[in-house]
Amino acid sequence: RKEVEQDPGPFNVPEGATVAFNCTYSNSASQSFFWYRQDCRKEPKLLMSVYSSGNEDGRFTAQLNRASQYISLLIRDSKLSDSATYLCVVNQAGTALIFGKGTTLSVSS
Amino acid sequence: DVKVTQSSRYLVKRTGEKVFLECVQDMDHENMFWYRQDPGLGLRLIYFSYDVKMKEKGDIPEGYSVSREKKERFSLILESASTNQTSMYLCASRGKWTGGYEQYFGPGTRLTVT
Numbered sequence: 502r503k504e505v506e507q508d509p510g511p512f513n514v515p516e517g518a519t520v521a522f523n524c525t526y527s528n529s530a531s532q533s534f535f536w537y538r539q540d541c542r543k544e545p546k547l548l549m550s551v552y553s554s555g556n557e558d559g560r561f562t563a564q565l566n567r568a569s570q571y572i573s574l575l576i577r578d579s580k581l582s583d584s585a586t587y588l589c590v591v592n593q594a595g596t597a598l599i600f601g602k603g604t605t606l607s608v609s610s
Numbered sequence: 611d612v613k614v615t616q617s618s619r620y621l622v623k624r625t626g627e628k629v630f631l632e633c634v635q636d637m638d639h640e641n642m643f644w645y646r647q648d649p650g651l652g653l654r655l656i657y658f659s660y661d662v663k664m665k666e667k668g669d670i671p672e673g674y675s676v677s678r679e680k681k682e683r684f685s686l687i688l689e690s691a692s693t694n695q696t697s698m699y700l701c702a703s704r705g706k707w708t709g710g711y712e713q714y715f716g717p718g719t720r721l722t723v724t
Contacts, residue, residue, distance in 0.1 A: 533710050544700055544715035545653070588653075597643060597668065598704075598713055602652030 504528060505601035507589050513607045518579045522604045524572040524589030533592035534565055536574050538585045539603065545588055548574075579608045613637075614716035616701055622722045629688040631719050633701030641704045642684035643713070644668075644676065646697040653700065659684055691723045 507524045514520050526534075534551035549556065551563040551572055562575040572589055589601035617632035635642065643658040645668075655668030657676040665676050673695060677685045684703075688695055698720050704713040 535710075544717055546715070547712045550710045597641075597655055597658050600653040602650070 504599050505589055505591050507601040507604045509602060509604060511605040511607050513609065514579055516579055516581060516608055516610050518608075519575065519577045520579055520606060521576075522574045522587055522589075522606075524574075524601055526570050526572070526589075526591045526599075528591070528593055529567075529570060531570075531591045531593050534563075534572050535590040535592075535598075536561075536563060536572075537588040537590055537600070539588060540585045545600075548587070576606075579606075581608050581610060584608045614701055614703055614714050616699075616716040616719050618719050619717060620720050620722075622724065623688075623691050624724055625692060627688075627691050627723075629691050629721065629723075631686040631688075631699055631701075631721070633684045633686070633716055634682050635684075635701075635703040635714070636682065637703060637705065637714065638681065639703035639705050639714075640681070641706075642678065643702040643704070644674075644684065644686045645700045645702065646670070647700060647718075648697050656686065691721075693723050695721065696723045697721060 505526050536548040537545040538548040539545040551565045555564045560577045564573045586603040586605045588603045591599045614635045623629050644656045645653045647653050654670050659665045659678040675687045698718050700718045701716040702713050705711045
């Protein structure tokens with residue numbers, strides 16, 4: 502069983518659409534959760550951390566469901582510049598960060 | 611501004627050559643990592659280091675070794691490069707082992723082995 506699983510996509514949406522990405526993780530002892538963004542031919546960069554209570558940063562909302570071991574990212578009012586690969590990342594105590602393979606988003610005009 | 615730098619953006623080597631990939635971070639981070647990224651396979655951890663002269667194997671260490679003689683520098687070594695090591699190599703560093711600490715990546719080295 503893969504430790505962090507994501508739907509690879511691609512998700513093709515028009516500008517202004519709302520899109521949601523989901524991620525599941527296998528280890529219930531996971532402690533910290535993140536979404537990273539990776540543009541084409543660039544390195545991954547932190548988009549946002551994910552907190553148990555859910556958190557929002559502008560058009561981006563992240564949710565965590567520990568009981569279901571499920572993380573989500575919601576992007577509202579999609580922009581062309583949101584086109585990228587979104588990586589779900591999980592941290593367990595004493596291990597390196599575990600990265601999902603990513604979900605590709607393409608926003609078109 | 612935090613920074614992780616890698617010695618080369620693009621590198622072409624021949625099969626059997628010894629290859630050194632250098633990574634330097636200026637954030638005084640304890641933890642440093644080497645990944646490779648291939649289409650469809652995502653980021654795969656090769657080796658990591660949590661302190662000077664300390665190293666741990668990641669998920670795919672075969673064919674690689676590492677060196678960390680100074681806190682800011684973490685080197686990846688391909689002892690005898692092979693064509694299946696053609697890939698994008700990403701170095702990263704992180705301040706703390708757990709918690710909500712951001713992991714910073716270098717710009718990557720695209721290695722081609724012919």
